[in-house]
Amino acid sequence: MMFLLCSIFASAQSVSNPPVEMADQMRSNGKIYVVVGVLVIILFGLLTYLVSIDKKIGRVEKDIEEFKKGK
Amino acid sequence: MKSSWWKYLCVFVLTYTVIAGFLMPVPMLEILHETIRNLYFHVCMWFAMMFILSVSLFYSLKYLNKPNEDYDIIASQTSYVGLVFGILGLITGSLWAKYTWGAWWTNDPKLNGAAIALLSYFAYVVLRNAMDDEQKRARISAVYNIFAYVMMITFIMIYPRLKEVDSLHPGNGGNPGFSKYDLDSHMRLVFYPAIIGWILLSWWISSINIRTERIKRYLHNQ
Numbered sequence: 104m105m106f107l108l109c110s111i112f113a114s115a116q117s118v119s120n121p122p123v124e125m126a127d128q129m130r131s132n133g134k135i136y137v138v139v140g141v142l143v144i145i146l147f148g149l150l151t152y153l154v155s156i157d158k159k160i161g162r163v164e165k166d167i168e169e170f171k172k173g174k
Numbered sequence: 175m176k177s178s179w180w181k182y183l184c185v186f187v188l189t190y191t192v193i194a195g196f197l198m199p200v201p202m203l204e205i206l207h208e209t210i211r212n213l214y215f216h217v218c219m220w221f222a223m224m225f226i227l228s229v230s231l232f233y234s235l236k237y238l239n240k241p242n243e244d245y246d247i248i249a250s251q252t253s254y255v256g257l258v259f260g261i262l263g264l265i266t267g268s269l270w271a272k273y274t275w276g277a278w279w280t281n282d283p284k285l286n287g288a289a290i291a292l293l294s295y296f297a298y299v300v301l302r303n304a305m306d307d308e309q310k311r312a313r314i315s316a317v318y319n320i321f322a323y324v325m326m327i328t329f330i331m332i333y334p335r336l337k338e339v340d341s342l343h344p345g346n347g348g349n350p351g352f353s354k355y356d357l358d359s360h361m362r363l364v365f366y367p368a369i370i371g372w373i374l375l376s377w378w379i380s381s382i383n384i385r386t387e388r389i390k391r392y393l394h395n396q
Contacts, residue, residue: 123202139196146192150185153378157181160385167389 187371214368219263222376227256231323234316246312251383287329294325
């Protein structure tokens with residue numbers, strides 16, 4: 104993971120000499136990382152929610168199984 | 175969580191997609207600029223939709239071969255999820271088009287084709303809701319699902335690729351294909367995992383819907 108991050112940062116820096124305008128300013132003052140941070144938080148929030156729904160369904164399935172046995 | 179290794183993989187790959195998708199270098203191109211990064215998100219919606227609708231078709235065929243209620247559940251729930259991914263693809267594409275092609279909607283064959291394909295799946299939902307008898311609903315919607323899938327493939331995969339049809343999309347109408355940009359090995363490094371991640375997510379959401387529906391039917395039959 105560390106290696107991955109290092110290589111990403113290294114390669115992000117190598118984007119220079121711009122004939123085409125890119126988000127260079129945002130990258131140079133480091134604020135693109137804020138956007139990435141926000142997106143990672145949102146993604147994690149949604150995925151955690153999905154996990155909790157998954158577990159909830161699992162509990163209901165268990166209840167139903169027990170109900171079937173009890174019948 | 176039930177059988178969860180691929181769910182961990184999904185979380186990991188999607189996190190990687192968001193981080194690397196924004197920070198990895200991309201080819202610098204006029205008009206597209208940084209929006210080329212949409213490849214990891216917008217295009218993947220369509221991949222996920224194609225995957226999950228193929229699963230849906232597979233189970234519809236299985237149902238017609240052997241009328242098992244569970245096949246109907248899987249076929250219906252996956253096609254609902256496919257519709258959601260398709261709508262997301264359409265909306266994100268519209269936003270992207272506004273800032274690169276200059277309009278929310280163009281008469282691009284891929285746009286209209288995708289819209290028609292989605293409408294045929296909307297009709298699938300309406301058709302299902304219109305019938306009360308469970309077996310009849312399962313059989314008729316399984317047959318319709320085959321038709322909807324053929325419509326989808328025709329309008330998304332075949333129609334925009336016809337020689338007479340001009341499209342603004344890469345790879346059509348004399349535009350360079352994305353495979354040309356993809357040759358940038360950095361983009362491939364993100365794009366391929368991104369496809370897998372979004373496909374896994376579509377199956378994850380479908381599996382939750384399927385399990386909910388199974389419980390609902392069980393309680394209904396009591």
